[in-house]
Amino acid sequence: MGELVRVEVEQAVATIRLDRPPMNALNAQVQAEIADAARQVSDDDQVAAVVIYGGEKVFAAGADIKEMAQASYADMLMNCRRLQDAFNTVARIGKPVVAAITGYALGGGLELALCADFRVAGESAKVGQPEILLGVIPGAGGTQRLPRLVGPARAKDIVFTGRFIGAAEALAMGLVDKVVPDADVHKAALDLVCRYAGGPALALRAAKQAIDDGLDVDLDTGLEIERLHFAGLFATQDQRTGMRSFMENGPGKATFAGR
Secondary structure, three states: OOOOEEEEEEOOEEEEEEOOOOOOOEOHHHHHHHHHHHHHHHHOOOOOEEEEEOOOOOOEOOEOHHHHOOOOHHHHHHHHHHHHHHHHHHHOOOOOEEEEEOOEEEOHHHHHHHOOOEEEEEOOOEEEOHHHHHOOOOOOOOOOHHHHHHOHHHHHHHHHHOOOEEHHHHHHOOOOOEEEOHHHHHHHHHHHHHOOOOOOHHHHHHHHHHHHHHOOOOHHHHHHHHHHHHHHHHHOHHHHHHHHHHHHHOOOOOOOOOO
16 A cells, blocks of 8 residues: 555455645656556456546646756656656556546646546546646657547647647547546446456456557557467456357356456
């Protein structure tokens, strides 16, 4: 259990909860604790899905500017690598992950949300990459994950202007997947991923890895990634359970063991 980031598990869904008031600024300690939390939920066989949540008022308003303001080029080469490594650990959680966005998700906060598979936002949420207004660019995935999600032109508009984007516009461009009343954000995120609890954990992991890894390669290589994951699942108990249940009872009635 971290001091500023904690993990709460309920009914096979883990919530990674950022708790650094007032804005959940992502200083070095928060980054390290996010990575620790991501490893914890990845390794816990009792966790089937994950919610990343900053609380009722704010998701995360970005990096700690006071911590960065006097940093040198050499400092930031190392610091940026540390931040990217922390977020990559989140992106590689082999389970369905949803970011529950309240208030602001700006700069590093949005980049953290981009590491999730899905994003649920409150009606008054604001997201954006305002680094350009500080004379820099996003450094933890904003120039890479964002265009993969919304396309290069929209990503350039967001990054070049540094503007804040409301929840409705974010939904329209596919930056978030669902918008709900502010008070319902965490519950909606839980509801979204609860459907995966009790599912075939190894197949879900394989599907996530095949999709994510395939986005970064050509089609032929992606198909090879898919083929190997597909064939590998025939060494699992869940494959045998699922196919036997289908033949005996029809689709959607299997009880999986996650093995």
